[in-house]
Amino acid sequence: MTAGRFITLEGGEGAGKSTQLRALAAALRERGLDVVETREPGGSEGAEAIRSLLLTGRADRWSARAEALLFAAARADHVEKTIRPALARGAWVLSDRFLDSSRAYQGQGALSDADIVTLHRIGSEGFLPDRTLFLTLPEGEAEARARVRDGDKSDRIGGRGQSFHRAVADAFARFARDEAARFHAIDASGEADAVTARLLDAVADLLP
Numbered sequence: 517m518t519a520g521r522f523i524t525l526e527g528g529e530g531a532g533k534s535t536q537l538r539a540l541a542a543a544l545r546e547r548g549l550d551v552v553e554t555r556e557p558g559g560s561e562g563a564e565a566i567r568s569l570l571l572t573g574r575a576d577r578w579s580a581r582a583e584a585l586l587f588a589a590a591r592a593d594h595v596e597k598t599i600r601p602a603l604a605r606g607a608w609v610l611s612d613r614f615l616d617s618s619r620a621y622q623g624q625g626a627l628s629d630a631d632i633v634t635l636h637r638i639g640s641e642g643f644l645p646d647r648t649l650f651l652t653l654p655e656g657e658a659e660a661r662a663r664v665r666d667g668d669k670s671d672r673i674g675g676r677g678q679s680f681h682r683a684v685a686d687a688f689a690r691f692a693r694d695e696a697a698r699f700h701a702i703d704a705s706g707e708a709d710a711v712t713a714r715l716l717d718a719v720a721d722l723l724p
């Protein structure tokens with residue numbers, strides 16, 4: 517049995533994480549790996565129920581603190597019910613967003629980065645990815661991609677203003693700089709196939 521690996525894809529809205537997660541999973545399966553595709557918020561029955569609480573309804577449905585706790589609770593269920601069992605059987609788990617999204621998004625409000633990390637320690641024993649692939653795309657291109665997909669519709673969090681999303685992008689870039697052993701920044705511009713090739717390169721050293 518090969519060792520399971522936990523890989524997360526992170527970045528701002530419209531960077532292409534979901535598209536690339538599917539393509540990376542297919543490429544890894546072609547190499548004979550057992551691959552689990554999952555996402556946050558969600559990825560387990562309980563966490564998917566919390567997802568709809570988090571992403572629908574009025575902008576002020578949750579306070580910043582309640583929102584951070586809900587993300588941490590969803591993640592705790594996802595880690596326990598989906599991620600750990602898959603890793604234990606030797607699968608590769610690819611997750612569309614994980615802890616670093618909470619640090620980047622919920623870290624903009626009443627809570628510090630240390631607070632978010634503490635919630636993760638309580639909820640998920642501080643469990644971290646083997647590698648985090650941070651997809652980077654200039655703001656205008658990411659907005660254009662999201663617009664093609666969603667038109668004018670957006671969820672509770674995606675609908676926050678431009679300055680919020682800029683602060684999120686800055687936070688991701690800071691994490692990637694400060695935690696270079698885990699984060700690999702990937703240029704997400706250009707054709708999807710070219711981006712997938714970059715992602716494969718970024719996990720090549722982990723392949724069995």
Ligand code: Z5A
Pocket residue numbers: 527528529530531532533534535536555556557587612613614615616617618619621622661662664665671673674704705706707708709711
């Ligand atoms: N959130 C949070 O606040 N805290 C947390 O802890 C977590 C999440 C885990 C989840 O929304 C929201 O929750 C999210 C963060 C917050 N809100 N925001 N912002 P979601 O799960 O519904 O969606 P998302 O994660 O935000 O997805 P996304 O970022 O909007 O999209 P993406 O996955 O990066 O992109 P995509 O769907 O793959 O591609 C977007 C479009 O571009 C689509 O039409 C593609 O066909 C197209 N595309 C993709 N690649 C290319 C290339 N290479 N060229 C041209 N077009 C492309």
